[in-house]
Amino acid sequence: MLDLNAKIPAGPLEAKWDQHRFSMKLVNPANKRRHHVIVVGGGLAGASAAASMAELGYRVSCFVYHDSPRRAHSIAAQGGINAAKNYQNDGDSIKRLFYDTIKGGDFRAREANVYRLAQVSVNIIDQCVAQGVPFAREYGGLLANRSFGGAQVSRTFYARGQTGQQLLIGAYHSLERQVALGNVQQHTYEEMLDVVLVDGRARGIVTRNLQTGAITSHAADAVVLATGGYGNVFYLSTNALLCNATAIWRAHKKGAAFANPCYTQIHPTCIPVSGEHQSKLTLMSESLRNDGRVWVPLARGDNRAPGAIPEAERDYFLERKYPSFGNLAPRDIASRAAKEACDDGRGVGPGGLGVYLDFADAIKRLGQQVVAERYGNLFDMYQRITDENPYKQPMRIYPAVHYTMGGLWVDYNLMSTIPGLHVAGEANFSDHGANRLGASALMQGLADGYFVLPNTIGDYIASNKMAPVDVSQPAFKEAEADVRAGQQKLLDIRGKRTVDSIHKELGQIMWNKCGMARTREGLQEALQLIPALREEFWSNVNVPGSGDTLNQSLEKAGRVADFLELGELMCRDALHREESCGGHFRVEYQEEGEAKRNDDEFAYVAAWEYAGAGATPILNKEPLVYETVHLSTRSYK
Amino acid sequence: MKLTLKVWRQAGPNVAGALESHVLDGVEADMSFLEMFDMLNEELTMAGKEPVAFSHDCREGICGSCAMMINGQAHGPWKGAAACQLHMRAFKDGDEIVVEPWRATAFPIVKDLVVNRGSFDRIIQAGGYISVNTGGARDANEILIGKDTVEHAMDAAACIACGACVAACPNASASLFTGAKITHLGDLPQGQPERDKRALAMVEQMDIEGFGHCTLVGECQEACPKEISIDVIRRMNRDYIVASAKREEPRAVAGSS
Numbered sequence: 001m002l003d004l005n006a007k008i009p010a011g012p013l014e015a016k017w018d019q020h021r022f023s024m025k026l027v028n029p030a031n032k033r034r035h036h037v038i039v040v041g042g043g044l045a046g047a048s049a050a051a052s053m054a055e056l057g058y059r060v061s062c063f064v065y066h067d068s069p070r071r072a073h074s075i076a077a078q079g080g081i082n083a084a085k086n087y088q089n090d091g092d093s094i095k096r097l098f099y100d101t102i103k104g105g106d107f108r109a110r111e112a113n114v115y116r117l118a119q120v121s122v123n124i125i126d127q128c129v130a131q132g133v134p135f136a137r138e139y140g141g142l143l144a145n146r147s148f149g150g151a152q153v154s155r156t157f158y159a160r161g162q163t164g165q166q167l168l169i170g171a172y173h174s175l176e177r178q179v180a181l182g183n184v185q186q187h188t189y190e191e192m193l194d195v196v197l198v199d200g201r202a203r204g205i206v207t208r209n210l211q212t213g214a215i216t217s218h219a220a221d222a223v224v225l226a227t228g229g230y231g232n233v234f235y236l237s238t239n240a241l242l243c244n245a246t247a248i249w250r251a252h253k254k255g256a257a258f259a260n261p262c263y264t265q266i267h268p269t270c271i272p273v274s275g276e277h278q279s280k281l282t283l284m285s286e287s288l289r290n291d292g293r294v295w296v297p298l299a300r301g302d303n304r305a306p307g308a309i310p311e312a313e314r315d316y317f318l319e320r321k322y323p324s325f326g327n328l329a330p331r332d333i334a335s336r337a338a339k340e341a342c343d344d345g346r347g348v349g350p351g352g353l354g355v356y357l358d359f360a361d362a363i364k365r366l367g368q369q370v371v372a373e374r375y376g377n378l379f380d381m382y383q384r385i386t387d388e389n390p391y392k393q394p395m396r397i398y399p400a401v402h403y404t405m406g407g408l409w410v411d412y413n414l415m416s417t418i419p420g421l422h423v424a425g426e427a428n429f430s431d432h433g434a435n436r437l438g439a440s441a442l443m444q445g446l447a448d449g450y451f452v453l454p455n456t457i458g459d460y461i462a463s464n465k466m467a468p469v470d471v472s473q474p475a476f477k478e479a480e481a482d483v484r485a486g487q488q489k490l491l492d493i494r495g496k497r498t499v500d501s502i503h504k505e506l507g508q509i510m511w512n513k514c515g516m517a518r519t520r521e522g523l524q525e526a527l528q529l530i531p532a533l534r535e536e537f538w539s540n541v542n543v544p545g546s547g548d549t550l551n552q553s554l555e556k557a558g559r560v561a562d563f564l565e566l567g568e569l570m571c572r573d574a575l576h577r578e579e580s581c582g583g584h585f586r587v588e589y590q591e592e593g594e595a596k597r598n599d600d601e602f603a604y605v606a607a608w609e610y611a612g613a614g615a616t617p618i619l620n621k622e623p624l625v626y627e628t629v630h631l632s633t634r635s636y637k
Numbered sequence: 638m639k640l641t642l643k644v645w646r647q648a649g650p651n652v653a654g655a656l657e658s659h660v661l662d663g664v665e666a667d668m669s670f671l672e673m674f675d676m677l678n679e680e681l682t683m684a685g686k687e688p689v690a691f692s693h694d695c696r697e698g699i700c701g702s703c704a705m706m707i708n709g710q711a712h713g714p715w716k717g718a719a720a721c722q723l724h725m726r727a728f729k730d731g732d733e734i735v736v737e738p739w740r741a742t743a744f745p746i747v748k749d750l751v752v753n754r755g756s757f758d759r760i761i762q763a764g765g766y767i768s769v770n771t772g773g774a775r776d777a778n779e780i781l782i783g784k785d786t787v788e789h790a791m792d793a794a795a796c797i798a799c800g801a802c803v804a805a806c807p808n809a810s811a812s813l814f815t816g817a818k819i820t821h822l823g824d825l826p827q828g829q830p831e832r833d834k835r836a837l838a839m840v841e842q843m844d845i846e847g848f849g850h851c852t853l854v855g856e857c858q859e860a861c862p863k864e865i866s867i868d869v870i871r872r873m874n875r876d877y878i879v880a881s882a883k884r885e886e887p888r889a890v891a892g893s894s
Contacts, residue, residue: 051771075700127769127772130773130780132766139783240694279696280697381722384722498683501679545687549648
């Protein structure tokens with residue numbers, strides 16, 4: 001069993017982070033230069049962490065598999081970033097953002113982490129504005145806000161529908177400035193394939209250069225993984241196509257516990273699948289639900305055009321079921337309600353897998369120009385994909401996999417169960433519990449990178465005496481040899497199936513058995529199907545080409561091999577959690593169609609420990625202790 | 638529909654490449670252009686051949702990875718869209734489509750349709766930022782910025798650094814990219830202290846990287862998937878000239894007055 005000490009500081013919730021910052025050890029400025037930190041990933045969490053640590057004086061190396069860190073998937077976040085600024089005078093506060101996040105996560109997140117997140121949220125906005133992020137403004141020159149799901153205050157800052165892009169560019173600018181100053185070594189086209197442990201601590205990584213195929217090692221005093229989420233295990237998701245779990249999965253196999261793998265966010269508003277060829281799903285930002293109304297026909301099989309269905313024959317099901325939050329119900333709830341309507345035979349569009357998101361009222365109220373100002377780029381994106389004009393007819397939307405709340409287990413310092421291995425952003429499990437609220441992913445990524453890790457990594461380095469390491473040591477050579485052997489194994493199979501065809505099959509298993517509604521039976525079935533598919537992969541996949549050049553099939557094959565293992569762990573976790581909470585909906589556990597939690601037995605973080613190839617992973621539990629919040633049934637009615 | 642694809646194949650950076658023809662049947666109008674490439678690559682793999690390497694990632698027009706010259710047009714025929722947003726309904730049965738990589742000295746070819754755009758990172762490193770460390774920022778609302786100003790900055794900040802402007806330019810100039818960054822930061826009050834230095838350094842880096850000069854042909858703004866206006870180049874030139882003039886003025890020595 002693992003020692004799952006979350007290291008939550010003592011004292012009142014409001015004072016924990018302050019107290020902790022005071023009690024952490026510091027590295028003196030002259031000594032920081034002697035310490036080297038590796039950051040894997042250049043998205044919001046990675047770029048902000050790398051830049052901030054370099055500013056402090058550490059030597060930092062940042063590894064990305066793109067041609068530039070600015071291409072990380074954070075760039076695609078549309079709607080906004082939350083912060084408890086209370087600029088709107090609508091009753092917001094750090095405590096309210098904290099409470100909304102805990103409640104939105106269905107009481108499955110750690111109080112202390114979430115409170116800290118709400119505290120630093122205000123600093124994030126200040127930091128980003130100072131960097132030149134062009135957040136939307138009012139005519140008087142002050143910052144504008146919009147509303148997001150799961151909140152009754154307006155606390156979301158945004159830059160049109162491209163908030164993630166602008167925040168990432170801000171972090172990227174800071175990172176490139178540190179590169180120019182010589183404080184950060186930027187390694188592009190390098191994919192991390194293993195983490196290296198020396199004396200039980202993370203002391204480096206092994207990477208493959210995607211252009212040349214060269215496999216090399218890199219040593220450091222601490223390693224940060226900021227490598228994003230694993231939604232692509234479902235094949236179809238809103239994630240970018242290269243997003244993968246390889247870095248965190250290989251770290252898991254080296255000893256890092258994987259927490260709550262079954263907590264997956266299915267986003268309610270995505271463009272429905274159009275055919276077999278579909279390679280990804282496109283999100284329509286949650287911000288659209290500020291002005292769009294979600295509905296389906298009242299009658300089953302009503303095939304009339306949406307405009308021909310009179311008001312009285314429509315079911316605005318979110319407004320009907322959740323009158324106080326209406327169309328701004330949280331994502332898990334809105335997704336399930338859409339699925340319910342479609343399962344009831346009232347879905348619209350091809351295959352009945354869609355619901356309407358209608359802007360007719362908003363256009364009547366505000367005029368087309370105002371609607372275009374707010375959402376124009378999203379409307380254009382929709383029209384390009386579907387060939388339908390959302391100003392004239394309602395959008396058709398359907399839920400899709402969007403985000404993974406689970407990830408590597410970390411303590412309050414964002415350190416995994418491998419000493420020295422820190423995990424930030426979507427790659428860790430820390431702040432969102434069983435469901436993430438909209439506009440909170442950007443907040444968490446930047447909180448981790450700008451404000452948490454630069455402090456806690458210093459404490460780790462100052463508190464631990466470490467012998468110098470270099471890449472000629474056996475631990476590095478062994479890890480390199482393992483990576484080479486794994487790659488050769490893939491290239492030698494020369495079977496009859498493409499990597500994509502197996503990935504698609506895995507995705508279907510995951511979506512059907514471990515998607516929006518999960519059953520004991522279905523999950524047990526998936527636990528048979530996935531190992532069989534894994535066998536098929538390792539005996540019959542075809543990876544053309546060689547390892548010593550750019551080889552996108554080989555890259556994909558390595559990632560899918562890891563998904564084939566992670567998918568099984570997700571199903572195992574979903575099967576063991578005999579309750580419904582947030583994005584994890586077990587059909588057996590519901591009350592009037594709503595998720596039914598079981599706090600007596602499941603108010604814990606499930607941290608899975610790797611037990612070796614083919615062995616059943618070991619379940620470790622970190623109890624969730626609520627000192628401030630009273631556990632209640634989540635209600636948005 | 639049935640299409641003939643002529644795709645640039647090049648095994649590595651320092652070997653000769655050539656166009657390779659493939660006939661692709663069963664292409665659907667709802668497919669994106671890259672999904673059509675997925676289909677081609679599945680067929681090539683099944684036939685025991687190497688698939689075509691191409692850059693892609695988000696497939697929703699924001700990461701800037703995709704980089705294809707489609708029938709001589711950067712990102713293809715749809716205005717204001719990246720190649721990943723182009724859908725096959727733009728083509729008809731029997732069409733021949735020629736697909737080539739971006740061609741520019743500063744974007745060396747890695748393989749097939751993949752080019753290395755690291756030169757863009759180095760232009761940003763030269764000065765495309767506001768020098769502010771984490772932690773010292775004042776309250777965000779203390780900096781007042783008019784709505785029109787921030788919207789203008791955002792128009793330029795929308796650049797996705799795909800490189801279509803360079804590929805479309807007969808001189809392979811990176812002026813639209815560089816001008817967009819100079820405009821984004823130069824529009825904002827936060828960007829003023831370093832405005833001169835930024836313009837000088839970024840323009841000089843553009844030359845060092847081997848990009849050509851701007852002769853105001855205007856192809857860049859036509860190709861830009863984010864429809865960034867060529868006005869940003871005027872802004873870049875203005876800032877560069879002003880900064881150059883200031884640089885030549887002798888500086889007062891402290892206490893000399």
